[in-house]
Amino acid sequence: MAEIVCIIGNKGGTGKTTLSHMLCQGLGLLGQRSACILTDTTREPLQPAGRRYITADARTPEALRKVVDKLRGMDDWLGVIDGGGNRTEIDRRLYGIADIVLLPFRESHEDIRTVIKDLDLFPRAYAVPTQWPSNAWQRRTADRSVAQLMSDYKHRILRPVIALSSSKLLLQRQVPDGMPTPLANACRAVAGQLMDLMELEYRQLGDTTERSDAGLPPPRAGIERLVHSH
């Protein structure tokens, strides 16, 4: 049975969509098959070609039900559902079907206040610092805000996803051939963390380049199965 990961949260623009694609790309690089599932009605589906994962369109409740049912029957897969922002009711529903729930948040106090509310609302969820500053001084300030404002939640905070301008490549309708190594490394890091959290085994691949095939077959069978499900 596939595990379902939901990326939700009440605030818009925190990085849910970016994180869902980084996670799936990283899972692919670690040899784990996954589907990135779109539920945001204001966004267009992205092409699966060139990605290490498949994409699925679940912008209606009916399509979501079908995709989740399909995934549940696919052994060794992970489904990563990208929520929408400002949709508490949908978030509640996604929380109900998820095995793991992630709540991305940025360093602002406003984001932190919102993610604390969501952590209270969704007791099984983990908070993921995203778009985290790479500059040492800014990073210290951001880490300090989290330490001060989120001390009661410290066991539910994952390692930060660093701000990386190349992350937007994954949100292009069609990804470019070969992606930058820092992006691949960041994807792998966040995916490895999730796999550890879910106590799933993964391959530690020696290569760090996105271009390398690492002997993995493309997840074609899965594409067929999801694409033809609705």
Ligand SMILES: Nc1ncnc2c1ncn2[C@@H]1O[C@H](COP(=O)(O)OP(=O)(O)OP(=O)(O)O)[C@@H](O)[C@H]1O
């Ligand atoms: N790790 C990152 N590094 C750099 N930029 C990022 C990162 N994550 C997200 N961003 C940028 O932040 C903006 C918002 O990201 P994204 O669309 O992923 O957020 P979202 O939570 O899905 O938004 P919405 O609530 O509208 O669905 C985008 O411009 C995206 O490129």
Ligand SMILES: [Mg+2]
């Ligand atoms: Mg989004």
